[in-house]
Every structure is written in structure tokens, then in C-alpha cells.
Amino acid sequence: MSTIRSLANAMIRGFLRDRQALFFTILFPLIFLFLFGGIFSDPSQSKSDLTLIGKVPLVDELPPQARSVFDDLFKVHRTRDRADAIRKVRDGTVDGALEQRGNTVILHFSRADPVEAASVQGTLSSFVDQANVHASGTKPVFSFAAKQVEDEALSGIQYVAPGLLGWAIATSATFGSALTLVTWRQSELLRRLRLAPVSGTAIVLARVIVSILIALAQTVLFVVLSVVVFDLKLTGNWYLSVPLIIAGTLTFMAIGLFCGAVAKTSEGASGLANLLVLPMAFLSGSFIPLDVAPAWIRTVSLVFPLRYLNDGMLDVMVRGKGPGAIVVPMLVMIGFAAVVGGLSGRFIRWDKA
Amino acid sequence: MIEVKDLVKSYGELRAVDGITFSVESGEFFGILGPNGAGKTTTLEMIEGLREPDAGEVRLLGAPPWPRDIDLCRRIGVQLQSSAFFEKLTAREQLRTFADLYGSPHSRVDELLDEVGLADKGDESTDDLSGGQKQRLSIACTLVNDPEVVFLDEPTAALDPQARRNLWDLLGRLNDRGRTVVLTTHSMEEAEALCDRVAIVDRGKLLAIDSPTNLVRELDAPVRIALVRGSVTEDRARSVVGVESVQVDGDSIVLVTRDPAPVLTELARLDALEGLQVRGGTLEDVFLNLTGREYRA
Ligand SMILES: Nc1ncnc2c1ncn2[C@@H]1O[C@H](COP(=O)(O)OP(=O)(O)OP(=O)(O)O)[C@@H](O)[C@H]1O
Ligand SMILES: [Mg+2]
Numbered sequence: 001m002s003t004i005r006s007l008a009n010a011m012i013r014g015f016l017r018d019r020q021a022l023f024f025t026i027l028f029p030l031i032f033l034f035l036f037g038g039i040f041s042d043p044s045q046s047k048s049d050l051t052l053i054g055k056v057p058l059v060d061e062l063p064p065q066a067r068s069v070f071d072d073l074f075k076v077h078r079t080r081d082r083a084d085a086i087r088k089v090r091d092g093t094v095d096g097a098l099e100q101r102g103n104t105v106i107l108h109f110s111r112a113d114p115v116e117a118a119s120v121q122g123t124l125s126s127f128v129d130q131a132n133v134h135a136s137g138t139k140p141v142f143s144f145a146a147k148q149v150e151d152e153a154l155s156g157i158q159y160v161a162p163g164l165l166g167w168a169i170a171t172s173a174t175f176g177s178a179l180t181l182v183t184w185r186q187s188e189l190l191r192r193l194r195l196a197p198v199s200g201t202a203i204v205l206a207r208v209i210v211s212i213l214i215a216l217a218q219t220v221l222f223v224v225l226s227v228v229v230f231d232l233k234l235t236g237n238w239y240l241s242v243p244l245i246i247a248g249t250l251t252f253m254a255i256g257l258f259c260g261a262v263a264k265t266s267e268g269a270s271g272l273a274n275l276l277v278l279p280m281a282f283l284s285g286s287f288i289p290l291d292v293a294p295a296w297i298r299t300v301s302l303v304f305p306l307r308y309l310n311d312g313m314l315d316v317m318v319r320g321k322g323p324g325a326i327v328v329p330m331l332v333m334i335g336f337a338a339v340v341g342g343l344s345g346r347f348i349r350w351d352k353a
Numbered sequence: 354m355i356e357v358k359d360l361v362k363s364y365g366e367l368r369a370v371d372g373i374t375f376s377v378e379s380g381e382f383f384g385i386l387g388p389n390g391a392g393k394t395t396t397l398e399m400i401e402g403l404r405e406p407d408a409g410e411v412r413l414l415g416a417p418p419w420p421r422d423i424d425l426c427r428r429i430g431v432q433l434q435s436s437a438f439f440e441k442l443t444a445r446e447q448l449r450t451f452a453d454l455y456g457s458p459h460s461r462v463d464e465l466l467d468e469v470g471l472a473d474k475g476d477e478s479t480d481d482l483s484g485g486q487k488q489r490l491s492i493a494c495t496l497v498n499d500p501e502v503v504f505l506d507e508p509t510a511a512l513d514p515q516a517r518r519n520l521w522d523l524l525g526r527l528n529d530r531g532r533t534v535v536l537t538t539h540s541m542e543e544a545e546a547l548c549d550r551v552a553i554v555d556r557g558k559l560l561a562i563d564s565p566t567n568l569v570r571e572l573d574a575p576v577r578i579a580l581v582r583g584s585v586t587e588d589r590a591r592s593v594v595g596v597e598s599v600q601v602d603g604d605s606i607v608l609v610t611r612d613p614a615p616v617l618t619e620l621a622r623l624d625a626l627e628g629l630q631v632r633g634g635t636l637e638d639v640f641l642n643l644t645g646r647e648y649r650a
Contacts, residue, residue, distance in 0.1 A: 006453030018441055187437050188437040194421065195431045196454045
């Protein structure tokens with residue numbers, strides 16, 4: 001046990017001090033997140049800034065469901081300083097300011113950005129209408145539901161973040177195990193460890209623990225940034241992504257083991273790892289949403305473990321699906337890890353030649 | 354302690370080790386000496402249990418080292434030909450990690466740093482150490498478990514002469530407390546300086562095995578007395594009693610003898626000692642004698 005801990009410790013320190021590894025496993029995917037997050041998030045869907053002056057019961061007393069819709073549409077600021085709020089509307093810092101006097105709701109807006117102003121007006125008046133219907137105590141006769149023609153509500157960051165995260169985890173797990181195997185073999189550390197009272201299992205377990213820790217750290221960074229910067233909305237079952245991430249890490253460590261077993265040098269191993277993981281990422285929906293991909297890609301993607309990781313993550317992180325959604329991805333990934341890892345393990349060499 | 358019998362290892366057509374037999378006693382400082390490709394590393398690694406012999410028998414501390422025997426691993430210390438470190442760790446962290454692997458206490462780490470003269474380099478990254486310092490650290494790593502036998506594969510290769518000599522002090526102290534040391538080297542000088550006994554190997558075969566002094570003595574090699582050319586004439590030199598032959602070699606004149614004392618006395622009487630250099634037989638001569646080839650490491 002202390003053997004595993006101390007090996008894991010050595011690996012983590014090595015990783016944290018390796019600028020190149022840090023860049024490629026942590027920073028690089030984040031750069032992609034910013035790039036893709038920027039491209040795919042539709043500007044017309046961005047929220048309008050709305051300042052509430054003092055108490056606005058119309059908004060404050062919205063039923064929870066309506067409130068969440070309201071929060072989706074407006075970024076709400078609050079102030080008591082009416083003059084300041086109106087000045088901010090005038091100079092365009094916010095799109096509108098709302099106050100309520102008795103039963104009258106007053107919207108201050110500017111003509112500087114007519115499109116934005118109209119959209120704020122339209123949206124608000126529909127809330128007022130709804131409130132009126134609600135107040136009159138009658139059931140509304142008509143209801144209105146807007147449906148986007150693309151993947152339901154899964155636009156922009158909602159789609160990009162889980163897929164990119166899947167790719168990031170796949171890359172770092174593959175490289176982690178491939179490079180540890182190759183560099184330790186090159187430096188003869190593996191042979192040295194063979195002459196120490198250390199089992200091969202202990203070495204593998206230490207690397208598994210380290211890779212899982214790195215994957216979880218990547219996830220936290222990725223999700224926090226997506227939520228803070230790009231307004232990613234996680235659904236209730238997002239924690240189910242943890243078992244998926246662990247299974248995904250095992251799967252791609254097995255692929256890394258294969259690369260490290262086949263390649264003789266670290267350059268060879270990274271080349272092979274890229275050759276396997278990058279195309280897989282393209283074909284598994286990490287960069288391009290599979291819904292807009294040609295049918296053949298969707299079919300081909302079914303042989304790649306990354307497809308299952310991405311699907312599972314989308315289901316539990318943003319589609320709001322429950323534990324049932326991770327069963328198939330988990331089974332596929334663990335099965336893949338066992339087969340590829342087992343086969344690779346058979347022809348791993350301790351020594352260079 | 355170590356017994357090796359008729360050891361054979363081939364790589365394809367090449368017989369890298371071709372029937373080697375010897376034994377090493379407890380507490381001995383034993384050297385395996387030979388030129389590049391002689392089969393030193395292959396022999397050593399079969400003794401350590403890293404390679405399986407094709408034929409022959411090895412017993413290390415009374416047990417066969419192949420297949421891998423964890424209990425044996427705990428009792429030996431091994432430095433491979435390339436220093437194997439964990440990437441990006443400091444010297445102290447390397448030692449700590451190795452200490453953990455062997456279940457040795459961390460208190461041993463600072464002792465060892467001190468012992469190998471790296472007390473002030475503990476927090477330096479291994480990548481920033483000089484070649485000599487890396488070798489010292491690597492030796493310290495082999496000592497974490499206080500092993501009964503230490504194997505060192507060319508610990509001073511790739512070091513400059515100064516660093517090499519500095520390391521000899523450390524190596525010479527390794528078997529102070531009765532520890533057995535087996536070292537390979539291609540430096541004749543190093544073997545003479547450090548080893549109680551030397552096995553000379555070439556092309557996978559054991560040529561000779563004895564203490565360096567005995568090997569040189571049995572060689573009965575003549576002593577070569579070199580003087581500045583002109584300090585004595587060739588004819589005069591040839592007439593000195595005991596001189597077997599005289600060679601003129603560039604700027605020097607060399608008198609070859611098996612009885613140097615009277616020759617030197619006579620030269621002193623002639624006041625012809627300018628630039629005097631006396632060279633007795635060395636392991637290099639032993640090698641030349643055994644193989645008929647110049648020793649080139
Ligand atoms: N794994 C291997 N596969 C094929 N040939 C090998 C292998 N290891 C060593 N050899 C060959 O066996 C011979 C002996 O090698 P060995 O490494 O034992 O020599 P050495 O005496 O240690 O040399 P050096 O001083 O260069 O370290 C060499 O000719 C070498 O090329
Ligand atoms: Mg060698």
C-alpha cells in the first residue's frame with residue numbers, strides 16, 4: 001500500500017513539474033473550450049442584462065418554473081438607485097431597467113440598440129400577460145411552446161463542454177500511461193523497479209490512481225470554467241459523470257498501454273496516441289456535434305469508446321437523464337479496457353532492446 | 354555469496370557470454386573487467402536476476418536469482434548501466450521514493466545523502482545534477498535497503514578523470530562494513546585501484562581471474578625505464594648489466610629490464626636520470642598478453 005502511495009506520489013510530482021504535460025493535458029483542452037465555446041454559442045441567444053429597481057413583485061413572485069425561464073432569458077442585476085439604473089440603460093451598460101409601482105410595471109429602455117430593446121420589451125410583456133392570466137384565476141386557454149429545430153436546447157456550450165471534456169480525458173489518460181511506460185522503460189527505471197520488491201500490479205495501480213485524479217481535476221476545472229464563463233447548465237444528475245470519467249480513464253489508459261507497448265520511443269508513443277485519439281475525437285462528436293454529422297459518421301462512431309463516453313456525459317451532465325443512461329457506456333468502456341489492456345499487457349517489455 | 358557456473362547467453366548468433374565460471378566471496382570487492390561488448394553487463398544482469406541464462410547456473414546468496422525472487426531483491430542493491438531515476442524529482446525525493454519501495458525509514462535518506470557527499474544537493478532536481486553527482490545519487494539509491502551485495506555496472510563510465518577519482522573514494526568505502534561489491538568496468542586503472550579480485554573477460558569468455566597484483570606478477574612483465582633521449586647513448590645503455598633491450602621512441606630512450614634496481618643504480622652513477630619514468634607491468638599488459646591485442650576500452 002505504501003509502495004503504491006509512494007509511486008503515485010512520485011508520478012504526480014513528475015506530472016505537476018512537467019510544463020509540457022501540464023500544457024497539453026490541462027491548458028490545451030481549455031483553449032479548445034474557449035475557442036469552441038465562442039464559436040458555437042449563438043450571440044442572439046445570449047442573455048439580456050436587466051436591472052431591477054427596488055422591489056419588483058412581478059418578478060420576485062414568479063412561480064419557480066417561470067422564474068427559471070426568466071433567469072434563462074435575463075441576467076438580473078438589482079439596485080435601489082433609480083437614477084443610476086436609468087443612466088446605465090442610457091449608456092448601454094444594461095439593456096433595460098424594470099420598476100414596479102403598484103400594479104404597473106415600467107420598463108426603461110433605450111433606442112440605442114433597437115433589436116435588443118424590442119426583444120426585452122416583447123419578452124417582458126409576455127411575462128406580464130402570463131401574470132395577468134394567473135391573477136385572474138382562470139386557466140389559460142392557449143399555451144405557447146417554442147421548439148428549436150436542432151437538438152432540443154442542446155446548443156452551444158451545452159454540447160461543446162461534455163464532448164471536449166471527453167476528448168481531454170481521453171488524451172490525458174492515453175498519454176499518461178503510454179509515456180510512463182515508454183520513458184520508464186527508456187530510462188531503465190522499469191528494470192530497476194523489477195529488482196526492487198515492487199510488483200507490476202503496484203506500478204499499474206499507482207498509474208491508474210494518478211490518471212483518475214488528473215481526470216477528475218480536469219473535469220472540475222473544465223466544468224467550473226464552462227459554468228462561470230459560458231453559462232453551462234448542469235442538470236441534476238451531473239455527478240453520474242464521475243463513474244463515467246473513471247471508466248473512460250481506464251479505457252484510454254488501456255489504449256495508452258497499447259501505444260507504449262508497441263512504440264520504442266516516447267516520440268513514437270505520442271505519435272501513435274495522437275493518431276488513435278484525434279481522429280476518434282472527430283468521429284465521436286467531441287469537436288463536431290454528432291447530430292449535425294453525416295449518418296455514416298454516426299454509424300462508424302459506434303465502434304469508438306469515446307463515443308460512449310461522450311454520449312454518457314451528455315446524457316447525465318446536460319440532458320438530465322438518470323442512472324440508466326450510464327449503464328451501456330460503462331459496460332462498453334470497461335469491456336474495452338479489459339480486452340485492450342489485457343492484450344497489451346501480454347506484450348509489454350521491461351527492457352529496451 | 355555468488356556462484357556462477359558455465360554461464361551462457363546468446364543473442365541470435367552472438368554468444369555474448371560463453372561459459373563463464375567464477376565465485377565471489379563475502380565481503381569481497383570484485384571487478385569484472387573487459388572492453389566494450391565483452392559481456393560484462395550481460396553477465397552481471399544474469400547474476401542479478403534480470404536476464405535468464407541460456408545455460409549454466411547462478412546462485413546469489415544461496416538462491417537462484419531467476420525467476421525473480423522478491424526476498425532476494427530486498428537483500429541486494431543494483432545500479433544499472435544508465436542511472437534510472439523518477440523524472441523531475443529532487444535528489445531527496447528520489448531517495449525517499451526508493452526508501453519507501455524497500456520499506457526503509459526516511460531517516461536513512463539524509464544519512465545517505467551525506468554519505469555520498471550530496472548533503473547540500475538534496476533539494477536540487479535530479480536533471481540539474483552533474484554526471485558525477487548523478488552517479489553518486491544513483492549509488493545512494495542502491496544503498497537504501499542496506500544491501501548485503503551491491504552490483505554496480507560501470508559506475509564511472511562517462512565521467513572525466515577528476516570526477517572518476519573522486520568517485521573512487523566513495524566506491525572504496527562501500528565494502529568497509531563487510532558488504533560484498535561487484536563492479537564492472539572497462540578501466541584497468543579503476544580495477545587496480547578498487548578491486549580485491551578481478552575477472553578479465555573478453556568476447557564472452559573469462560580470460561583470467563585473480564587479484565590485480567597477482568595477475569601482474571604472474572605476467573612477469575619487464576619494467577620499462579624511460580629517459581630523455583641523449584641523456585645516455587644507445588650503446589652505453591645496452592651495456593648496462595640487466596638491460597634486455599633498448600628502444601628509441603620519439604624523444605625518449607627506453608631501457609627494458611626484469612631487474613630494475615641495479616639498472617637504476619648504474620644510471621644514477623652515470624648521472625643519466627633526466628626525465629626518468631619507470632613503468633612496471635599493468636593489467637593492460639596482462640590483457641595484451643592474454644589476447645595478443647592491445648587493450649582498448
Ligand atoms: N539485448 C540484446 N540483444 C542483442 N544483443 C545484445 C543485447 N545485449 C547485449 N548484446 C550484445 O552482447 C554483447 C555483450 O554485451 P554487454 O552489454 O554484456 O557488453 P558489456 O561488456 O557490458 O559492454 P559495455 O562495456 O559496452 O557496457 C555485445 O556484443 C552486445 O552487442
Ligand atoms: Mg555494459
